[in-house]
Amino acid sequence: MDRIFAWDDHLDRVVYRIPGHTHKDGREDSDLSPVWLPADESELPEGVSVEDLRKVTVKQ
Numbered sequence: 001m002d003r004i005f006a007w008d009d010h011l012d013r014v015v016y017r018i019p020g021h022t023h024k025d026g027r028e029d030s031d032l033s034p035v036w037l038p039a040d041e042s043e044l045p046e047g048v049s050v051e052d053l054r055k056v057t058v059k060q
């Protein structure tokens with residue numbers, strides 16, 4: 001599954017989502033209701049830096 005990475009400008013961290021994935025808690029990731037999960041900068045694809053990521057605000 002392909003991960004989509006972004007920068008959470010609320011908590012200043014890298015996050016990712018997996019479109020179309022249903023999580024164990026029943027939440028389904030969709031474009032209308034994305035499920036952003038915390039990630040580490042080391043998980044970014046080769047050649048991608050934090051500055052390349054789009055900004056999102058993840059609500060807790």
